[in-house]
Amino acid sequence: MTEPENQFKPLLSVVIVTYNSIPFIGLTLASLLKKPHPRCEIIVVDNNSTDGTVEYIKSSFPQITVIQNHHNPGFGIACNQGMAEARGAFFLMLNPDTIVPEDVVEKILDFMTLHPGCGAMGVKMIDGNGRYLPESKRGLPTFSRSAFRMLGLAKWFPSSHRFSGYYLGHLPVDKINKIEILSGAFMVLTRTAIEKCGGFDERFFMYGEDIDLSWRIKEAGFDVYYNPDITIIHFKGESTTRDVRYLGVFYEAMEIFYDIHFGKKRKPFFKVLVRLLILVTKLLSTLRLLISQNLTKQKTIFPLKGKFMVFSTTKNISSIIPKQILADDEPQIVNAPIQMENYLSGNMLFDFSSFSADFVIRTIEKNEYDRDVMMLTHDRCYLLYPVSASRRTYVFSLIDFKVES
Structure with a gap:
């Protein structure tokens, strides 16, 4: 390969598997592309969606490579399809219901360069309300660890090495550590590790393949890292839970x-x-x-009670939000990130197109009091309302105002 060609060869290949992923996939791709990286390629493998996911991606994000399956072969097979097409030295397996910060590619490449023994890396994940997701770092799900988790001992002793080993509760949430098991929602893999260990085990249709691959990579002598220097939002697959x-x-x-x-x-x-x-x-x-x-x-979902802060640079943003959604007739408009610290005392509604993904992630992460959080998608066609307690995200179509899920 000549030098000019090598300069344009991707270092990181992002692989996203979709199945009926509207409107979440739009937020994921928009966050990835807010600051495009010249050495990053994005590949979407669609498992026979029926909601127009493929057509939506091709029209809204024409720079994305799309592999379209005409049946649903399962998550693991689709991941392997994406990696087979990819050209990078590193793969980022990313779920279609995530939001990542603008500097995610730089941080991944920097981390992998500084840790040459790393075969796989995961990150700190929070849900749409800012709650830390314990599956960000996990131990091998042995019988005893799984039993302690099922019996509730992990909740009673959250920092115990013995009783909270399933989620490695003894390891600090905000420190880099070597771990055993990563989540497939955000999983960085090296080509070297995949070539040695093989890809995802295709016996798994969905779930479990991330645990299996993480452990095989570790068993092959590579390090598996948890890196909380990167924080992402993961809406936790509400389309399936x-x-x-x-x-x-x-x-x-x-x-x-x-x-x-x-x-x-x-x-x-x-x-x-x-x-x-x-x-x-x-x-x-x-x-x-x-x-x-x-x-x-x-339960009556809306109108949502309480005072809302609407984070948007658009002055007439209130006119976009149907009156039936908010009980608050005059929500406070916060139009500058510098005002953020002064407006974290109530519920929050984010106009994603107005601010950086990093700002949105950091602000939601500060939601320590379980306030309601809503997200206006990048194209302002949908409003997302995640509810941690039920592990569900309600989707409101703003075109004709109806609940999609």
């Missing part, structure tokens, strides 16, 4: 994982015990989900 069917897929993935990594080393009695733990956990999770869905049906 509401559905009982996806809980079944998740726990089937856990059975596959245990069979692969522990099945040959354990006696039949242990295998029965593992399956029993998975079954009980599945039943409890299903029950919680059904109760949550029933409570949600009984």
Whole structure:
């Protein structure tokens, strides 16, 4: 390869797998492209979406490479398709319901350069309300760790090395550390590690493949890092967590994982015990989900009560928001980031197109009192309302004002 050609070859390849991802994918791509990096390429692999995701990406983000599957082969297969197309020395596997800061590419490349032994790296994730997501750093889900988590001991002893090992609660949230398991929502991989370990195990349709790959990379002698110097918003896949069917897929993935990594080393009695733990956990999770869905049906979502601060540089932004959404007739308009510290005493509504993604992430991260947070998408076509308690994000279409999910 000649020198000029090498200058334009991507160092980082972002791979995003989509399935009916409107409107979240628009926010993800908009945040990635607010400050385009010359050595970064973005590849979207679509698993046969029926909501117009592919057409939307091609029309709104023509610079993105799109691989369109005409059936849904599963997350792992789609990830491998994206990596096969990618040209970078590093891969960023990114979920389509995330918001990343503008300097994310520089920070990834700097970190990987400073840590040559790193085979995989994850980051600090918060949800749409600013809550830290414990899956940002995880330990290998052994039987004891999983049992302690299911029994609630991890919540009672959140900093215990023994009882909170599932989420590595003994490790500080704000310090770089070597860990064992990363989340597939944001997962940086080196080409060297993938070439040695192989890609995602295609026996997993969805869920579990990130745990499996993280552990194989670690077992192959590479370091796996948690890097909180990068913080992202992850809306936590609300398009799937509401559905009982996806809980079944998740726990089937856990059975596959245990069979692969522990099945040959354990006696039949242990295998029965593992399956029993998975079954009980599945039943409890299903029950919680059904109760949550029933409570949600009984709850009036809007108008949202309380005082709202609207972060926007558009003076007439209030006219864009349907009156039925906010009970507050005269929301406070905050139009300059320097005012941020003075306006964190109430609920927040962000006009994403007005400010940097980094500003939005940092401000939401300061939401320590569980105030309501809403997000106006970059194209101002949708309003997102994440609710941490139910692990759901309501989507309001502003074109004809209706609840999409």
